[in-house]
Amino acid sequence: MFAARSAIAAGLGVLLVVGGAAAAMRTPGPAPADSFITDGDGRALVQHGFSTASSSKSVPDGMPDFTEDQLVQEQADMGTNFVRFLISWRKVEPSPGDYDQGYLDDVEERVGWYEERGYHVMLDMHQDLWGSGITPEGDNGNGAPEWATYLDGFPVAHHDQWELYYLEPGVIHAFDNFWNTTGEHPELTDHYAGAWRAVAERFADDDAVVAYDLMNEPYGGTVQGPAFEAGPLTALYQKTVDAIREVDQDSWACLEPQALGFNWGLPSALGAVDDPREGDPRIAFCPHLYPLPMDLGDGFSGPSRDMVETTVAAWRSNTLRTAEALGGVPIILGEFGLDTTLPGALDYVDLVYSTSDASGIGIAYWSRDPGSWGPYEVDGTPRNLITVLDRPYPRAIAGELHTWNSGPDSLEISVTPDSGDGAEPSEVYLPAAGFPDGGVVEGGELVSWDPELRILRFTIDGGDDGEQTVVVRPS
Numbered sequence: 326m327f328a329a330r331s332a333i334a335a336g337l338g339v340l341l342v343v344g345g346a347a348a349a350m351r352t353p354g355p356a357p358a359d360s361f362i363t364d365g366d367g368r369a370l371v372q373h374g375f376s377t378a379s380s381s382k383s384v385p386d387g388m389p390d391f392t393e394d395q396l397v398q399e400q401a402d403m404g405t406n407f408v409r410f411l412i413s414w415r416k417v418e419p420s421p422g423d424y425d426q427g428y429l430d431d432v433e434e435r436v437g438w439y440e441e442r443g444y445h446v447m448l449d450m451h452q453d454l455w456g457s458g459i460t461p462e463g464d465n466g467n468g469a470p471e472w473a474t475y476l477d478g479f480p481v482a483h484h485d486q487w488e489l490y491y492l493e494p495g496v497i498h499a500f501d502n503f504w505n506t507t508g509e510h511p512e513l514t515d516h517y518a519g520a521w522r523a524v525a526e527r528f529a530d531d532d533a534v535v536a537y538d539l540m541n542e543p544y545g546g547t548v549q550g551p552a553f554e555a556g557p558l559t560a561l562y563q564k565t566v567d568a569i570r571e572v573d574q575d576s577w578a579c580l581e582p583q584a585l586g587f588n589w590g591l592p593s594a595l596g597a598v599d600d601p602r603e604g605d606p607r608i609a610f611c612p613h614l615y616p617l618p619m620d621l622g623d624g625f626s627g628p629s630r631d632m633v634e635t636t637v638a639a640w641r642s643n644t645l646r647t648a649e650a651l652g653g654v655p656i657i658l659g660e661f662g663l664d665t666t667l668p669g670a671l672d673y674v675d676l677v678y679s680t681s682d683a684s685g686i687g688i689a690y691w692s693r694d695p696g697s698w699g700p701y702e703v704d705g706t707p708r709n710l711i712t713v714l715d716r717p718y719p720r721a722i723a724g725e726l727h728t729w730n731s732g733p734d735s736l737e738i739s740v741t742p743d744s745g746d747g748a749e750p751s752e753v754y755l756p757a758a759g760f761p762d763g764g765v766v767e768g769g770e771l772v773s774w775d776p777e778l779r780i781l782r783f784t785i786d787g788g789d790d791g792e793q794t795v796v797v798r799p800s
C-alpha cells in the first residue's frame with residue numbers, strides 16, 4: 326500500500342510542480358492574511374504551539390497522556406503560547422442529549438494549566454475515520470460516539486495503513502448517515518451542533534479559550550470535493566456556529582476544509598458561514614498541511630524536495646484565497662508535522678514556519694506526543710525538532726499586524742500601530758540561543774524583559790505613521 330500512496334504522491338507531485346511553476350509565472354500570489362484572533366485587549370495573537378494530543382483519541386477518559394510539568398518543560402524549551410487541545414464527541418455526548426460534565430471538568434482542569442501560563446487554547450473536536458464503532462474491536466477510528474455510528478451492515482475490512490479505512494464501505498456509509506446523504510439520519514448533525522453548544526456553554530467565560538476547531542479533517546463519504554464542502558460541510562458549520570452563539574458570543578469558530586486534497590495542496594470550495602454575533606464576525610480558517618511527495622521516501626531531499634516546496638507554495642495560495650473567500654478571516658495552520666528523522670526534515674519545518682510567518686498564519690504543530698514526530702522522546706529527552714521550533718515570534722501585537730520574519734538573532738514585524746496609547750504593550754518571545762540577554766527594539770520603546778519566560782514587552786513608535794517595521798535584535 327505504501328507503493329500505492331507513493332504512486333499517488335508522485336502523480337500529484339508532478340501535477341503540482343507543473344501547475345505550481347506555471348502559476349508562479351502568472352501571478353504573484355495572494356496577499357498575506359489581514360486579520361487575526363485578538364485577546365481581551367484587542368492585541369493580534371500569533372499562535373505557536375502543538376496539537377495535544379493524539380494519545381487522547383481512544384483512551385477511556387479522553388485525556389492526553391500529558392502532565393502540567395510537561396507543559397512547564399514545553400514553555401521553557403520553546404516559548405509556546407498556544408495549544409490545539411483535542412476533545413471528542415464520544416466523551417462530550419456519551420449518549421444522545423446527555424452531556425458529560427465530568428469530562429468537561431477534566432478538560433477545564435487542563436485548560437487551567439495553560440491559562441495560568443498565559444496560553445490561549447483552541448478546542449479541537451477531533452475525529453479520524455469517524456469513530457471507534459467502525460470495527461468490533463474499536464481500535465481504529467476515533468471521535469464519533471458509537472450511538473451515532475450506523476454502518477447498516479456495510480463491511481469494514483482490516484488495513485495496516487490507517488488512511489485506507491476511509492475507502493471502506495462501512496466507514497463511507499457511517500459518514501453518509503452523519504451527513505444525511507442517505508436521508509435516514511437528519512438528527513446526527515443536530516446532535517453534533519448540540520455537543521458543541523454544551524462545550525461552548527462551559528468555556529464561554531474562559532478568556533484562555535479563544536477558538537473552537539469545529540471538526541478535524543472532515544470527510545464527505547460518497548460526497549467529495551465542492552459538492553461536499555459547499556454543501557453539507559458548510560451547512561454543518563453554519564448550524565454549529567448558530568448553536569455556539571446561543572451561549573458564547575466571543576470565541577472564534579475555526580473551519581477546516583476537507584482533508585482529502587487540501588492537505589496536499591489542492592484548493593477548497595468551502596462556503597462562507599454567517600456569524601450571528603453582534604459586531605465583527607469571529608470565524609477563522611484552520612487548514613492542515615501534509616505534502617504527499619514527502620511520502621516518496623526521500624523526505625525533504627532529492628527530487629521530493631522540489632515537489633514538496635511546490636506543494637507548500639500551492640497550499641499557501643489556496644489557504645490565503647480560501648480565508649479571503651470566507652470573509653478575510655484569521656488563519657491557524659492547525660496541523661503539519663513529519664517524522665523528523667527523515668532527510669531534510671528540519672529544513673521542511675523551517676520552510677513551513679517561514680512561509681506561515683510571511684503569510685500572517687499561526688501554527689499548531691502535529692503533535693505534542695513523544696516520538697519521532699514530536700519534540701521529545703518517550704523518555705522525555707529533547708529531540709531535534711526543538712531546535713527549529715524554539716524561534717523568535719510575535720506573541721501579541723498592539724496594532725494592525727501584517728507579517729513577520731524571524732532569523733536566529735532577529736525578528737522583523739510589519740505593523741500599523743494603534744494611534745492611541747494602547748493599554749497593553751506588544752509582546753515577543755526571544756529564544757536564549759539568539760537573544761541570551763534579551764533584546765532591543767528599533768521602532769519601539771522597551772517596557773520590560775522577562776528572562777525566565779523570555780518575553781520582551783514594548784510599545785511601538787509612530788502611531789500615526791501608517792505601516793512600519795519594528796526590528797528586535799539581541800541586547
Ligand SMILES: CN(C)c1ccc(C(=O)NC[C@H]2N[C@H](CO)[C@@H](O)[C@@H]2O)cc1
Pocket residue numbers: 453488491541542544584585588615660
Ligand atoms: C483519505 N483521507 C480522508 C485522509 C487521508 C490522509 C489523512 C492524513 O494523512 N491526515 C494527516 C494527519 N491528521 C491526522 C490527525 O488529524 C493524523 O492522524 C494524520 O497523520 C487524512 C484524511
